[in-house]
Amino acid sequence: MLELKHISYRVSTPDGEQDILKDISITIPDEKLVVFTGPNGGGKTTMAKVIMGLAEPTSGQILYNGQDITHLSITERARLGISYGFQQPPRFKGITVHDLLLLAAGKETLTKDQCCQYLTRVGLCANDYLEREVDVSLSGGEVKRIEIATILARQGSLMIFDEPEAGIDLWSFARLTETFEQIHRQHRATMIIISHQERIIRLADEIVVISGGQIAHRGNTEEIFPLILADTLGGCPVLEHKEVQL
Ligand SMILES: Nc1ncnc2c1ncn2[C@@H]1O[C@H](COP(=O)(O)OP(=O)(O)OP(=O)(O)O)[C@@H](O)[C@H]1O
Numbered sequence: 001m002l003e004l005k006h007i008s009y010r011v012s013t014p015d016g017e018q019d020i021l022k023d024i025s026i027t028i029p030d031e032k033l034v035v036f037t038g039p040n041g042g043g044k045t046t047m048a049k050v051i052m053g054l055a056e057p058t059s060g061q062i063l064y065n066g067q068d069i070t071h072l073s074i075t076e077r078a079r080l081g082i083s084y085g086f087q088q089p090p091r092f093k094g095i096t097v098h099d100l101l102l103l104a105a106g107k108e109t110l111t112k113d114q115c116c117q118y119l120t121r122v123g124l125c126a127n128d129y130l131e132r133e134v135d136v137s138l139s140g141g142e143v144k145r146i147e148i149a150t151i152l153a154r155q156g157s158l159m160i161f162d163e164p165e166a167g168i169d170l171w172s173f174a175r176l177t178e179t180f181e182q183i184h185r186q187h188r189a190t191m192i193i194i195s196h197q198e199r200i201i202r203l204a205d206e207i208v209v210i211s212g213g214q215i216a217h218r219g220n221t222e223e224i225f226p227l228i229l230a231d232t233l234g235g236c237p238v239l240e241h242k243e244v245q246l
Pocket residue numbers: 011012013018020038039040041042043044045046047087
């Protein structure tokens with residue numbers, strides 16, 4: 001179980017202090033699939049980074065399976081089974097896809113068949129990719145899919161995916177959503193997926209709408225979808241009282 005208690009995250013900007021996360025408390029039970037969604041800049045990625053240890057909260061506490069992990073390093077959290085797939089994954093010159101899968105799986109060897117199983121889940125063929133370097137020669141969508149494959153290879157207990165749909169073609173996306181469904185059905189891990197994609201949102205046990213650094217809404221698909229659909233007009237205080245000529 002993951003528990004965030006009164007988490008705040010404040011940064012200094014040229015315009016002064018800015019509260020990116022404001023007193024967020026949430027409990028995510030084991031084996032649930034929870035989707036964080038909401039408007040751009042709402043604080044979703046920051047939440048994920050705080051959970052993974054990439055950003056230290058200004059105040060509050062994070063518990064994982066009862067253990068206080070607030071001040072643990074990324075490596076220590078990874079050892080506890082927490083893994084995070086970046087919105088924009090890094091590239092590793094000189095490291096092949098096979099090396100990365102091996103590192104992620106924490107094993108001395110992986111057969112081609114095993115690598116193939118992870119890569120197929122994200123729509124990649126081991127024959128084409130295993131010996132390729134994870135460098136600038138790969139497209140954004142390829143790097144993204146390789147990173148997701150490494151998270152699958154890690155087999156952690158809490159997997160956080162940051163916009164897994166970004167840059168991924170429809171065919172690979174369909175396979176990926178099936179993979180999320182399968183992990184969920186087989187109770188293999190807790191998943192937090194940051195997403196704007198209806199198909200992923202519909203997989204969730206719970207949808208958490210994060211806006212303005214706070215949890216704006218929480219609920220299941222039936223409760224949250226109408227709210228998302230009704231809130232498509234947005235709002236801009238500058239334009240509020242003016243007719244815009246386009
Ligand atoms: N270190 C920082 N310094 C200044 N501003 C920051 C910092 N980190 C995050 N922000 C700001 O905090 C807000 C929330 O960012 P975050 O990336 O968490 O949003 P998000 O909900 O994931 O957005 P998106 O849907 O666009 O990915 C944004 O306005 C961002 O510019």
